[in-house]
Amino acid sequence: xxxxxxxxxxxxxxxxxxxxxxxxxxxxxxxxxxxxxxxxxxxxxxxxxxxxxxxxxxxxxxxxxxxxxxxxxxxxxxxxxxxxxxxxxxxxxxxxxxxxxxxxxxxxxxxxxxxx
Amino acid sequence: xxxxxxxxxxxxxxxxxxxxxxxxxxxxxxxxxxxxxxxxxxxxxxxxxxxxxxxxxxxxxxxxxxxxxxxxxxxxxxxxxxxxxxxxxxxxxxxxxxxxxxxxxxxxxxx
Numbered sequence: 001x002x003x004x005x006x007x008x009x010x011x012x013x014x015x016x017x018x019x020x021x022x023x024x025x026x027x028x029x030x031x032x033x034x035x036x037x038x039x040x041x042x043x044x045x046x047x048x049x050x051x052x053x054x055x056x057x058x059x060x061x062x063x064x065x066x067x068x069x070x071x072x073x074x075x076x077x078x079x080x081x082x083x084x085x086x087x088x089x090x091x092x093x094x095x096x097x098x099x100x101x102x103x104x105x106x107x108x109x110x111x112x113x114x115x116x
Numbered sequence: 117x118x119x120x121x122x123x124x125x126x127x128x129x130x131x132x133x134x135x136x137x138x139x140x141x142x143x144x145x146x147x148x149x150x151x152x153x154x155x156x157x158x159x160x161x162x163x164x165x166x167x168x169x170x171x172x173x174x175x176x177x178x179x180x181x182x183x184x185x186x187x188x189x190x191x192x193x194x195x196x197x198x199x200x201x202x203x204x205x206x207x208x209x210x211x212x213x214x215x216x217x218x219x220x221x222x223x224x225x226x227x
Contacts, residue, residue, distance in 0.1 A: 006159075031212055042122070042205060042219035043160075050212050058214070090159055094215070101211035103148045103167075107159030 003027065006091050006108035013078070013085070013115050021076045021111045023091035030096040032074035033105065036060065037088040046089075049074055078113060086115045119143045120208050122218035131227045135193040139206030139218055142187065146208040151180060151191045154203045154220070163204075164191070196225045 004025040013019045023032065031050045035043040045058030049068040063082025068074055074093075078085045089111045095102040121140045129135045137151075148167050152160035166173040166180045166189065173180050179192045193200055201224050209215040 033215060035217070043207075043217035045214065045216060048214065059216075088157070092159075092215070094212070096212060103150060103165045103209065103211075104162045105150070105207070105209075105215055107152075107161070109159045110157065112157065 004091060004093055004106050004108040006089075006111050009109065009111060011111055011113045013113065015115055016080045018077055018079050019085075019113065021078065021089055021091075021113070023074045023076065023108060024072055025074075025093045025106075026072060027093060027095065027106060028071070029093035029106070030071070031094040031101070032068070033092040033094075034058075034064075034066065034074070034076045035090045035092065037090060037110075043090060046076065085113055088112050118219075120206055120216050120218040122204075122206055122221050124221050125219075126222040126224070128224045128226060129196045131198055131225055132195045135191075135196045135200065135223055135225065137191040137193075137204050137206070137221050137223065139189050139191075140187055141189075141208050143208070143216075144184075144187070145210055147211045148209055149180070149182060149189050150207045150209070151178070152205045152207060152217075153200075154205060160205060193223075196223075198225050198227045201225050 007022045033048040034046040047066040049055035065077045091108045092105040150165040151163040154160040164178045182189045203220045206218040
């Protein structure tokens with residue numbers, strides 16, 4: 001079955017440590033996105049990538065880093081510079097077909113990161 | 117700068133009645149708009165979308181209306197069912213580029 005997989009579902013991190021969240025898709029989608037959800041603030045865009053080896057900052061990129069070495073994978077690293085990393089993180093992807101970009105973003109099930 | 121706004125944090129509706137969720141946006145460059153439904157600790161699931169060249173799109177009980185001059189869109193759910201209770205997010209995007217979400221509206225459908 002095609003889909004988008006985030007792992008782990010729950011992650012605990014000590015203050016001052018970097019941690020990497022995994023996002024893998026087998027939908028052959030070109031664009032991938034990382035969002036952060038906090039209560040009452042909806043989904044805020046961290047980074048996005050339209051093509052392999054290229055990515056752009058979203059609205060809240062500070063303290064985060066990404067890579068896009070493969071089309072299927074878009075890992076997000078939460079660095080020690082991120083001041084308030086405890087949140088629910090969501091990864092999404094969008095397809096680019098022969099007739100242009102799709103509109104429906106497919107989401108993973110999310111990773112809950114807690115700093116202890 | 118919040119480009120997509122959902123000004124109602126919550127909405128309560130009686131089963132069988134219409135639910136109307138609203139969304140405003142500021143960027144006239146958006147090509148398309150989407151509505152997503154989300155349960156706690158899960159990823160959002162797609163409901164319905166509309167291109168910027170249309171003003172209405174229907175899918176079963178869900179209809180999205182777009183008013184470009186007012187930079188406003190709305191989602192109508194008719195009839196509302198208890199299973200519709202969730203958080204609803206409005207999103208707007210430029211093809212292949214940014215996809216921006218609103219803060220969400222909690223819908224409670226009472227039976």
